[in-house]
Ligand SMILES: Nc1ncnc2c1ncn2[C@@H]1O[C@H](COP(=O)(O)OP(=O)(O)OP(=O)(O)O)[C@@H](O)[C@H]1O
């Protein structure tokens with residue numbers, strides 16, 4: 001009796017009807033749904049799943065769940081780890097990371113259940129890449145705000161005694177250079193270095209005079225490349241550019257953006273001691289955004305280190321300050337854009353700088 005009532009409530013008629021209903025539920029689910037067998041082969045995937053994976057159903061069915069993404073052995077291992085857990089515990093939830101066809105990391109929240117029907121396993125998955133990216137940006141911008149305030153305070157405190165020092169050293173120039181010309185040179189060049197570090201710090205401080213205007217990003221990039229061309233030649237580095245000549249103007253502060261490009265390109269040069277190519281691309285993205293990518297052929301960065309990039313004073317270089325990327329994050333943040341990094345150890349690193357064409361609320365133009 002109870003059974004009959006339940007069946008009536010669900011309006012389940014004959015088995016063909018009910019199969020169609022379940023298929024509709026399967027197809028209309030907003031989460032990705034995947035059925036796979038004990039040989040790890042995909043039996044079925046719903047429309048949302050197909051869209052999230054970015055590969056048509058015909059190319060998925062019959063393949064092993066990790067096969068469409070075997071770009072990196074490491075990604076395959078992560079999917080296999082999830083499968084192993086399902087097989088061992090009967091069910092599991094974990095975040096699986098793999099690269100899409102454009103080489104971007106995608107984060108999928110996966111919950112899997114073993115043997116829902118004889119020999120068929122079931123996975124529900126959700127693309128959480130955007131959420132992860134936003135969380136990471138929030139974490140970075142919170143640190144940046146604190147450091148920005150600190151930096152402004154410290155920089156001001158150091159600036160005043162520095163001005164006095166520079167002034168008095170200049171007064172002593174004649175006396176010192178007579179007896180110790182080397183000392184004078186070292187003192188002044190070190191003072192200049194301190195000055196430039198303080199200037200970097202001051203950029204971190206929020207209220208600074210910036211001139212936001214519509215600018216040609218390709219022109220800014222070209223000027224940056226020209227500026228660094230001598231250094232590139234010295235390090236046996238060639239620039240390969242793939243510029244989208246139809247790029248619209250971007251509302252930005254050109255000198256600030258130049259600073260970002262200089263920092264990232266300098267890092268790229270420094271990571272290739274034997275020389276190589278730096279590929280610079282500009283292109284339009286969906287949603288009124290543009291993307292600049294800077295790709296090197298250096299040693300790459302491990303995933304633990306990628307998380308630390310942009311943190312204050314994180315450096316692996318003997319003479320590095322570890323402020324270059326931090327300043328860059330701050331500037332791109334001010335432009336309401338984002339920096340993401342893709343890297344493969346031993347192969348190289350790509351920095352993607354994405355900027356909106358326009359800001360939500362226009363910055364004050366001074
Ligand atoms: N393209 C890259 N390839 C590999 N590692 C990189 C790359 N860019 C940055 N890094 C790593 O990130 C660290 C931080 O970079 P950042 O530019 O902030 O500081 P730095 O280059 O060490 O010092 P500074 O820029 O002040 O001279 C570097 O020390 C390096 O380990």
Ligand SMILES: [Mg+2]
Nearest residue numbers: 263267324325
């Ligand atoms: Mg640097």
